[in-house]
Amino acid sequence: MTAAFPVPRTCWSKMGRLGQKTHAGYYDYLPGDRTPRPSPIVAEILAEYPQEYGIKPRSITSEEIVERCFLAS
Numbered sequence: 001m002t003a004a005f006p007v008p009r010t011c012w013s014k015m016g017r018l019g020q021k022t023h024a025g026y027y028d029y030l031p032g033d034r035t036p037r038p039s040p041i042v043a044e045i046l047a048e049y050p051q052e053y054g055i056k057p058r059s060i061t062s063e064e065i066v067e068r069c070f071l072a073s
Contacts, residue, residue: 011045 027036
């Protein structure tokens, strides 16, 4: 099954954000410190993503989450 739009995480490696070894991935890391820190770059990309692909945010109930988990297996 192919996604109708790119999954955001695929762009991290294209940006050279390979995780702790590059001090940047989904999170940012300081040299010598393995503590993940929220990345402003990632936050900006994720904020723009729904607008770029016309995705309207909506609330998802706990019941829908459970239903999706069972249907996915």
